[in-house]
Amino acid sequence: MNRELTHTIHKMPKIELHVHLEGSVNPETLLKLAEKNNIPLPVSTLAEICEWYTFTDFDNFIDVYLKISECIQTAADLELIGREFLKNQKKQNIIYTEFTFTPHTHYIQKGISFSAQLAALERARIWGLSELGIDCRFIMDINRTEPSEAGEITANWLLENQDSSIVALGLGGQEEGYPPERHKAAFQKIIESRYHSIPHAGEMAGPASIRGALEILKAERLGHGVRSWEDPELIKYLIDNNICLEVCPSSNICLKVYPSLSEHVLPKLVAAGLKVTINSDDPPMFSTSLTDEYLRISQAFGFGKEDYLRFNLTAIENCFLAPEEKSALKIKYMNMWKKLN
Numbered sequence: 001m002n003r004e005l006t007h008t009i010h011k012m013p014k015i016e017l018h019v020h021l022e023g024s025v026n027p028e029t030l031l032k033l034a035e036k037n038n039i040p041l042p043v044s045t046l047a048e049i050c051e052w053y054t055f056t057d058f059d060n061f062i063d064v065y066l067k068i069s070e071c072i073q074t075a076a077d078l079e080l081i082g083r084e085f086l087k088n089q090k091k092q093n094i095i096y097t098e099f100t101f102t103p104h105t106h107y108i109q110k111g112i113s114f115s116a117q118l119a120a121l122e123r124a125r126i127w128g129l130s131e132l133g134i135d136c137r138f139i140m141d142i143n144r145t146e147p148s149e150a151g152e153i154t155a156n157w158l159l160e161n162q163d164s165s166i167v168a169l170g171l172g173g174q175e176e177g178y179p180p181e182r183h184k185a186a187f188q189k190i191i192e193s194r195y196h197s198i199p200h201a202g203e204m205a206g207p208a209s210i211r212g213a214l215e216i217l218k219a220e221r222l223g224h225g226v227r228s229w230e231d232p233e234l235i236k237y238l239i240d241n242n243i244c245l246e247v248c249p250s251s252n253i254c255l256k257v258y259p260s261l262s263e264h265v266l267p268k269l270v271a272a273g274l275k276v277t278i279n280s281d282d283p284p285m286f287s288t289s290l291t292d293e294y295l296r297i298s299q300a301f302g303f304g305k306e307d308y309l310r311f312n313l314t315a316i317e318n319c320f321l322a323p324e325e326k327s328a329l330k331i332k333y334m335n336m337w338k339k340l341n
């Protein structure tokens with residue numbers, strides 16, 4: 001890949017719509033939280049934690065994820081990971097992010113109230129806006145393996161906090177064996193509200209999961225959605241209905257959705273005319289970043305500047321800011337883009 005494109009990828013302004021806050025805690029922050037909260041880790045030095053983080057299989061991925069959740073003990077810890085996350089976004093020139101967060105886990109495990117969690121994230125957001133000049137919104141998601149009652153609790157919290165920086169209800173976790181239909185009640189609660197529906201679907205399970213997400217949960221954007229490629233009628237539906245896909249290439253390779261990046265369906269989805277965005281999902285756990293995702297897909301598929309611009313403008317068009325905020329973000333983005341060239 002030529003140096004000019006590499007330079008553009010590093011310097012260009014970026015928008016990210018699919019990244020998990022808990023899955024973005026880097027090894028240094030985890031070590032800091034574990035020491036502060038006296039939580040034993042399976043390894044002790046920073047180098048060992050980095051090695052433990054490196055994706056080997058799904059079980060190891062879940063172990064790391066659970067340990068991160070365990071190390072977040074207080075609302076102040078949440079504010080810290082929020083700030084660290086935003087610093088890392090800023091380093092990559094990510095000017096706007098919609099990040100996913102799973103509040104019920106921290107309520108059940110540590111009893112941190114939803115209002116305390118939300119206030120901590122909001123403090124981090126305001127700090128990011130004033131100190132770093134970047135903005136974000138929150139997607140509160142349901143762990144799909146939890147019973148439907150847990151999902152309804154999350155939906156109720158959203159409804160009680162309509163005047164907040166939350167934009168959507170999400171659905172994440174183990175997709176196979178846990179179809180979207182399980183959480184119909186939670187999504188039904190928010191459908192008439194200002195909140196949007198963004199379930200993960202079509203990653204570890206195929207088109208049936210996507211259909212469930214669209215038909216039952218009224219998905220407006222899809223977390224992943226890549227396996228829609230297995231069903232031409234579904235592809236047509238997604239195009240006709242302007243459903244945007246949040247594609248996370250390295251995550252899909254680590255979780256063996258495709259054997260290698262060169263076999264990923266990303267270029268086919270783009271060529272078919274689907275609305276596609278590029279995202280990092282759980283960056284330190286998949287040894288990536290949004291910048292790395294752009295570098296890797298450019299190397300594998302020959303994407304260039306026009307593609308980068310399209311991916312980011314698609315992300316702006318399909319983000320859930322209010323219309324006037326979205327217009328302002330597009331102007332800011334284009335001003336920064338023009339200065340690159």
Ligand SMILES: [Zn+2]
Pocket residue numbers: 018019020172200223281
């Ligand atoms: Zn995800």
